[in-house]
Amino acid sequence: MHFRPRITHETGAKGRHPLGREDRPAKELQILGAMVEDEIARGVAVPAQWKVLITARSFFEGSPEPADLLQGAGVEVIAIPGDRPLTDSELATRVGKIDGIIAGVDRIGPQTFAAAHPRLKVVARNGVGIEGIDLKAATHTGVVVTNAPGVNTDAVADLVIGLMSVLTRHILQAHDGVRVGRWDRVLGHDLFRKTLGLVGFGKIAQAVARRARGFEMRMLAVDIIQDKHAAAGLDVRFAPLSVVIAEADFVSLHVPLTPQTHHLIGQAELRQMKPTAYLINTARGGVVDEHALAQALHERWIAGAAADVFEQEPPVGSPLLQAPRLLLTPHIGAHTYEATARGALVAVQNLLAVLNGQHAPNVVNPEVYGSPPR
Numbered sequence: 001m002h003f004r005p006r007i008t009h010e011t012g013a014k015g016r017h018p019l020g021r022e023d024r025p026a027k028e029l030q031i032l033g034a035m036v037e038d039e040i041a042r043g044v045a046v047p048a049q050w051k052v053l054i055t056a057r058s059f060f061e062g063s064p065e066p067a068d069l070l071q072g073a074g075v076e077v078i079a080i081p082g083d084r085p086l087t088d089s090e091l092a093t094r095v096g097k098i099d100g101i102i103a104g105v106d107r108i109g110p111q112t113f114a115a116a117h118p119r120l121k122v123v124a125r126n127g128v129g130i131e132g133i134d135l136k137a138a139t140h141t142g143v144v145v146t147n148a149p150g151v152n153t154d155a156v157a158d159l160v161i162g163l164m165s166v167l168t169r170h171i172l173q174a175h176d177g178v179r180v181g182r183w184d185r186v187l188g189h190d191l192f193r194k195t196l197g198l199v200g201f202g203k204i205a206q207a208v209a210r211r212a213r214g215f216e217m218r219m220l221a222v223d224i225i226q227d228k229h230a231a232a233g234l235d236v237r238f239a240p241l242s243v244v245i246a247e248a249d250f251v252s253l254h255v256p257l258t259p260q261t262h263h264l265i266g267q268a269e270l271r272q273m274k275p276t277a278y279l280i281n282t283a284r285g286g287v288v289d290e291h292a293l294a295q296a297l298h299e300r301w302i303a304g305a306a307a308d309v310f311e312q313e314p315p316v317g318s319p320l321l322q323a324p325r326l327l328l329t330p331h332i333g334a335h336t337y338e339a340t341a342r343g344a345l346v347a348v349q350n351l352l353a354v355l356n357g358q359h360a361p362n363v364v365n366p367e368v369y370g371s372p373p374r
Helices: 027-041 065-072 088-092 110-116 135-140 153-168 171-179 203-215 228-233 241-247 267-272 290-298 337-355 366-370
Strands: 007-009 050-054 075-079 100-103 122-125 144-146 195-199 218-222 236-238 250-253 278-281 304-307 326-328
Touching (some): 065 075, 122 337, 135 144, 144 337, 144 366, 153 171, 153 326, 153 337, 195 203, 195 241
Parallel strands (some): 007 075, 050 100, 100 122, 195 250
């Protein structure tokens, strides 16, 4: 007999795509997972002892293993499907009797943490970014917040290379032309031996650089933390932001959204770019001033751009929706079966560790352990 978790859907949930399991992030979680899997294999139904709210819409789209682990650990799952992230006030109405949350890119702030106190113990992101979570409010109420670093690195890096190719070869325009009977052989550009500017040089940017080496691209990077060992191995040269922007044929953004990076790319930076250059944003929408980018495209300061992220998602009323030579995608950077499976698994492992009184390996507010809830 093979059990599935008790799952409550407010309106329903999508099906699953079976994939192989991924490596565990920590030894203690390997042991925990093995114990749960053994109970599942023996057909042992574990009574529900915790309630977990899942707002991450991609959770059920990857491997069934994460849901199996929840079932085996005695977790009742309440799933909230939908086509957009929840606001803090919306989420606050759903967390009164919840022990944990597996979160997507929802806004989780003071209202949610106050409404869930004192029962809520953990918020586990199934991805990397945590800018939507109020860490101060979480720590104040004794809630551990975790993320899943590295699970989407390859997926986002693949998308960056794909967007570069689609833009520079005008693939969408060519496709649309053939569809309506035109045979317009639009002249594009090679990626081969072009200059790639990486704004931010973390794991995703480094994965992009590994792929770009296959095109023999010249690579420049800027980051407040310079990983010189990684840069040397990838033939990447560090330079100031002004140099990276001015010399690159492709500027690819890979920084988190912080007060320091908000509108990092604005009018001044866009005017510094070459008129033949392209901007690629798979990081966070707020890193780019959308009004400035729309103006740059309308006035042809740059050749084109691609945006997978927006200041508001979905981007209702965004000036980018009317901008020319702009490729738009709905935040799909991490949306592959492989990445969603990894993210869901790491989120579950982190969540179960906290609920079982253990320290999860990916805690982003470690001060919570020295700060009793108030």
